Amino acid sequence: MDELSRILGSVVANATPLVIASIGETITERVGVINLSLDGSITLAAMLSFVVAYSTGSAAAGLLAGMLAGMLIALLIVVASIELRQDQVAVGFVLTMLAADLAQFLGQNYTRRPGPTFPTVPVPLLAEVPFLGNFLFNHNILIYFSFLLLFATWYVMYRTRWGLALRAVGERPATAFARGTNVNRTRYLYAALGGALVGLAGASYSLAIKAGWANPPVMRGDGWIALAIVIFGGWHPVRVAFGAYLFAGLRILASTIQQTTDFPLVLVNAVPWVLMILTLLMVSSGAVDWLMRFTPRRLRWVVRLLALFGVRGQEETAASRTPGRLRRVLRNFLRSDPPGALGSTFSRE
Amino acid sequence: MSVEVRNIHKRFGPVHANNAISLHFEDGRIYGILGENGAGKSTLMKILSGFYLADSGQILVDGRAVSVASPEGAIRAGIGMLQQDPLDVGPFTVLENFIYGQPGAVRPDWDGARAQFVDLAGRLGFTISPNTLIEDLSIAQRQQLEIIRLLAFGVRLLILDEPTTGISAEQKTILFEALKRLAREDGLTVLFVSHKLEDVLELCDEVAVLRLGRLVGQAHLPVTTNALVAMMFGQELAPASRSDVVLGDSMLEVRELSLTSERVTIQGCNLSVRAGEVIGLAGLDGSGQELLTRAIVGLRRPAAGQVCVGGQDLTGKHYREYLAARVCFGAAGRLEEGLVSGLTLTEHFALVDPEQGAWIDWERARRIASEQIAHYNIYGRPESPIETLSGGNQQRVLMALMAAAPRLLVLEHPTRGLDVESSRWIWEQILARRAEGTAVVFTSADLDEIVTYSDRILVFYAGQISEVPDARRTTVDELGHLIGGQRLTKESVA
Numbered sequence: 064m065d066e067l068s069r070i071l072g073s074v075v076a077n078a079t080p081l082v083i084a085s086i087g088e089t090i091t092e093r094v095g096v097i098n099l100s101l102d103g104s105i106t107l108a109a110m111l112s113f114v115v116a117y118s119t120g121s122a123a124a125g126l127l128a129g130m131l132a133g134m135l136i137a138l139l140i141v142v143a144s145i146e147l148r149q150d151q152v153a154v155g156f157v158l159t160m161l162a163a164d165l166a167q168f169l170g171q172n173y174t175r176r177p178g179p180t181f182p183t184v185p186v187p188l189l190a191e192v193p194f195l196g197n198f199l200f201n202h203n204i205l206i207y208f209s210f211l212l213l214f215a216t217w218y219v220m221y222r223t224r225w226g227l228a229l230r231a232v233g234e235r236p237a238t239a240f241a242r243g244t245n246v247n248r249t250r251y252l253y254a255a256l257g258g259a260l261v262g263l264a265g266a267s268y269s270l271a272i273k274a275g276w277a278n279p280p281v282m283r284g285d286g287w288i289a290l291a292i293v294i295f296g297g298w299h300p301v302r303v304a305f306g307a308y309l310f311a312g313l314r315i316l317a318s319t320i321q322q323t324t325d326f327p328l329v330l331v332n333a334v335p336w337v338l339m340i341l342t343l344l345m346v347s348s349g350a351v352d353w354l355m356r357f358t359p360r361r362l363r364w365v366v367r368l369l370a371l372f373g374v375r376g377q378e379e380t381a382a383s384r385t386p387g388r389l390r391r392v393l394r395n396f397l398r399s400d401p402p403g404a405l406g407s408t409f410s411r412e
Numbered sequence: 413m414s415v416e417v418r419n420i421h422k423r424f425g426p427v428h429a430n431n432a433i434s435l436h437f438e439d440g441r442i443y444g445i446l447g448e449n450g451a452g453k454s455t456l457m458k459i460l461s462g463f464y465l466a467d468s469g470q471i472l473v474d475g476r477a478v479s480v481a482s483p484e485g486a487i488r489a490g491i492g493m494l495q496q497d498p499l500d501v502g503p504f505t506v507l508e509n510f511i512y513g514q515p516g517a518v519r520p521d522w523d524g525a526r527a528q529f530v531d532l533a534g535r536l537g538f539t540i541s542p543n544t545l546i547e548d549l550s551i552a553q554r555q556q557l558e559i560i561r562l563l564a565f566g567v568r569l570l571i572l573d574e575p576t577t578g579i580s581a582e583q584k585t586i587l588f589e590a591l592k593r594l595a596r597e598d599g600l601t602v603l604f605v606s607h608k609l610e611d612v613l614e615l616c617d618e619v620a621v622l623r624l625g626r627l628v629g630q631a632h633l634p635v636t637t638n639a640l641v642a643m644m645f646g647q648e649l650a651p652a653s654r655s656d657v658v659l660g661d662s663m664l665e666v667r668e669l670s671l672t673s674e675r676v677t678i679q680g681c682n683l684s685v686r687a688g689e690v691i692g693l694a695g696l697d698g699s700g701q702e703l704l705t706r707a708i709v710g711l712r713r714p715a716a717g718q719v720c721v722g723g724q725d726l727t728g729k730h731y732r733e734y735l736a737a738r739v740c741f742g743a744a745g746r747l748e749e750g751l752v753s754g755l756t757l758t759e760h761f762a763l764v765d766p767e768q769g770a771w772i773d774w775e776r777a778r779r780i781a782s783e784q785i786a787h788y789n790i791y792g793r794p795e796s797p798i799e800t801l802s803g804g805n806q807q808r809v810l811m812a813l814m815a816a817a818p819r820l821l822v823l824e825h826p827t828r829g830l831d832v833e834s835s836r837w838i839w840e841q842i843l844a845r846r847a848e849g850t851a852v853v854f855t856s857a858d859l860d861e862i863v864t865y866s867d868r869i870l871v872f873y874a875g876q877i878s879e880v881p882d883a884r885r886t887t888v889d890e891l892g893h894l895i896g897g898q899r900l901t902k903e904s905v906a
Contacts, residue, residue, distance in 0.1 A: 235501050243482070403503075
C-alpha cells in the first residue's frame with residue numbers, strides 16, 4: 064500500500080510538466096491560437112530557467128525567466144498571425160526548431176551541474192494521511208500549483224464571464240465581436256498566459272522534476288506529447304489533465320516492465336503511443352460508426368462497449384437530442400471537436 | 413423610441429451599396445425593408461446596428477445624433493439586429509449564450525439569468541430549455557433565443573434579416589405572433605428585411621423598397637403584390653404558366669427503399685418518375701427529403717431496396733456510375749458541396765470538361781467559361797473566385813456546370829436565398845431541360861414554388877411520405893396540413 068502510494072506520487076510528479084504545458088496549450092487553443100512551438104519552448108524555457116537559477120542562485124528567478132521565454136514565443140506566434148497574417152502552424156513549427164536548437168547551443172556550457180531546485184514541501188497534517196499523503200501532499204510547490212491551475216482553469220472557463228468570452232473568441236469570433244469582446248486583445252492575453260504556462264512547464268523540469276540541464280535535453284519530445292494530449296483531452300482542461308496523468312503512468316509502467324522482463328524495449332516504448340492513437344480514434348466523432356461498418360455483427364457489442372466509454376457515435380447523438388442534465392454535462396465533457404476558429408484570424412467586415 | 417437615418421452613403425469599392433438613404437421609423441410599428449439581392453438592404457441594416465460604418469450620413473435616436481461604431485454601441489443606443497445566421501456560439505448552452513455579452517460581475521448570477529430567460533421566453537411564447545446546447549437547436553429556435561437576448565438588453569428597435577428563410581411555417585407563425593405582440597404591447601419598432609413578399613404583406617405596417625442602393629419607394633400596407641414587385645424590379649412580373657409536357661419513359665424507379673439517419677427513418681418508399689415529370693418534395697427541414705435526394709443520386713447507401721435510373725439498377729453503386737447514367741445533382745449547400753471555394757469560374761468549368769486531360773488547355777477552359785457566363789447571364793468574370801459571387805450567381809454557375817441533357821435532375825432548394833427574378837430564371841432553365849425529357853426531383857421550403865412547378869408532390873413528415881398525385885388540384889393550405897403531419901383523407905388520395 065505504501066509502495067503503491069509512492070508510485071502514484073511519482074506518477075503525479077512526473078506528469079506535472081505535461082499537465083502544466085497541456086493546460087497552457089488548452090487555454091491557448093481554446094482562444095483560437097495554435098502554439099505549435101511547445102517542444103521548442105519547453106526546452107528553451109527549461110534551459111533558461113536553469114541558467115538563470117544557477118547564475119543568481121534563486122530558483123524563483125529561474126522560474127520567472129522560463130515563463131517569460133514561453134510567453135515571448137507565444138506572443139511571436141500571435142503577432143505573426145494577427146498583425147502579419149502569417150499561418151500559425153508554419154510559424155509555430157519554425158519556432159519549435161529554432162528554440163530547441165537555441166537551447167542546446169546556449170546551454171552547452173551549463174550541462175551536468177548542480178543548481179538550485181524547488182524542495183519538497185510536505186503539506187502539514189495532510190502529508191501524514193496514509194496513502195493520500197505520499198500520493199498527493201508530499202511534493203514541491205510546482206506540483207501543488209498544477210492542482211490549483213487545473214481547478215482554476217476549469218472554473219474560469221466554465222463558470223465566469225471571462226470564460227464565456229475566452230471560449231466564444233476561439234469558437235466564433237464574429238459573435239464575440241458582436242457581444243463587445245475585443246477579439247484580438249483576448250487572443251493576445253490568453254495566448255501569452257498559455258505561453259507563460261508552457262514556459263513554467265519547462266522550468267518545472269530543470270528546477271524540480273528532472274533537475275539540471277543536459278545535452279541532449281531530457282524533455283525533448285514531451286512538447287509534442289503535450290500537444291497530442293490536448294487533442295486527446297478534447298480541449299477540456301480536466302480531461303486534458305487526466306490524459307497527462309494517464310500518459311505519465313503508462314510511461315512509468317513501461318519502464319518498470321522494461322527493467323523486469325526481456326520484453327523488446329522498442330515495443331514497450333510504443334505502448335503509450337498506440338494507446339493514444341486508439342483513444343484519439345475512439346473519441347473522434349464518426350469513428351464509431353465507421354468501425355461498426357467493418358465489425359462483424361457478432362463482435363459489435365465490443366465496439367458499443369468502447370463507445371460507452373467516451374464516444375459520440377450516431378446512436379448517442381440521437382439519444383441526446385433531448386438531453387437530461389447528466390447527459391448534457393457528460394456530453395459537454397466528452398465532446399472532442401476542436402474550437403471552431405482554431406488557427407484562424409479575425410477581422411471586422 | 414423613434415429612429416431616423418439621414419443621407420446614408422456606403423461604398424464597397426466600385427459598388428455604391430447605399431446611396432443617400434433617409435428613412436424614419438416610429439415606435440410600435442413594423443416596417444418591411446424590401447429589395448432584391450444586392451439592393452443594399454442588408455448594408456443599411458448593418459450600418460444601423462453597428463456592424464458597418466457608414467461613409468457619411470447620420471443616425472438619430474429620438475432626434476439626437478448617436479454614434480453606432482460597433483454592434484455593442486448600437487445595442488447601447490437601443491438598436492439590435494438578428495442576423496440571418498444568428499450570431500451565437502454552437503457549443504454554448506442556451507443560458508451561457510444568453511449571459512455572454514451582458515454586463516455584470518465576473519461570476520454571473522446564473523440563477524437570476526435563468527429566471528429572466530424563462531420569463532421572457534414564456535411571455536413571447538417561445539419554448540427553449542436553457543440547458544440545451546445551441547448546436548442542437550433549429551434555426552428558428554436560435555432566432556428566438558437571439559430575440560430574447562436582445563430584448564433583455566432593452567433594445568427598442570429590432571432588426572430581423574431574412575428571418576423566415578429556413579424555418580417552418582409553424583415557427584414562422586410563432587415568430588410573427590411574437591413580433592406583432594411586441595410592437596403592439598411594448599411599442600417595439602421592428603424592421604423586417606425580406607424578399608418574400610407574402611411575409612411582408614402578412615406582418616408589416618409599412619414598407620420601404622430599395623433598388624441598387626437607392627430608396628425607390630415607401631408605402632403603407634396593404635398594397636397589392638404587383639405594386640411591390642413593380643417597385644422592387646421596376647417592372648411587373650407575369651405569373652409563370654405551366655406548359656404541358658408529354659411524359660416519356662420511366663427515368664427513375666425506386667422500389668421498397670429504406671433509409672435511416674440519426675434523425676429520421678424512411679421505410680418502403682416507392683417512386684417512379686418519367687421523363688418530363690417534375691416531382692416536388694415538400695416538408696419541414698429534416699423530415700427525410702434529403703435522405704431520398706441523396707439516395708437517388710448515389711450519395712447515400714440505402715439500408716434496403718432498389719434504385720434504378722433509366723432501367724439500369726444502380727443500387728449501392730458509386731456516385732461515378734450515377735454520373736455516367738446522366739444523373740445531375742444540385743446540393744443545398746452550394747459553396748459547401750456543389751462548388752469549390754477558392755477556385756475561379758474558369759477552373760470550375762475546366763474541372764467538369766471531359767475533354768480536359770492531365771494538362772489543362774487553359775485557352776479552351778477560358779473560352780468555355782466566357783461562353784457559359786454569357787449564356788447563363790452570370791454576373792462574374794472567368795477569373796473571379798467562386799465565393800465572391802452572390803448566391804443567385806453561384807446557383808447559375810451550378811446550373812451551367814451540369815451536364816447537358818441529363819436523364820435525372822435532382823435539386824435541393826434550387827432557389828433558396830434568391831430574389832424573385834433569379835428564381836424565375838433558374839426555373840426557366842430547369843423547365844427547359846424538362847421539356848427535353850429530363851425527369852426533375854426538387855426540394856423546397858417554399859410551398860408556392862412546390863405548387864407552381866410540380867406535377868406530383870411528395871410530402872414528408874418525420875420520414876413518412878404522402879403523395880399528392882395532381883399538384884394542380886392542391887393548395888398551399890392542404891400541403892400545410894400534410895406537412896404538419898395530418899394525413900390525407902381517403903377521398904383526396906383517390
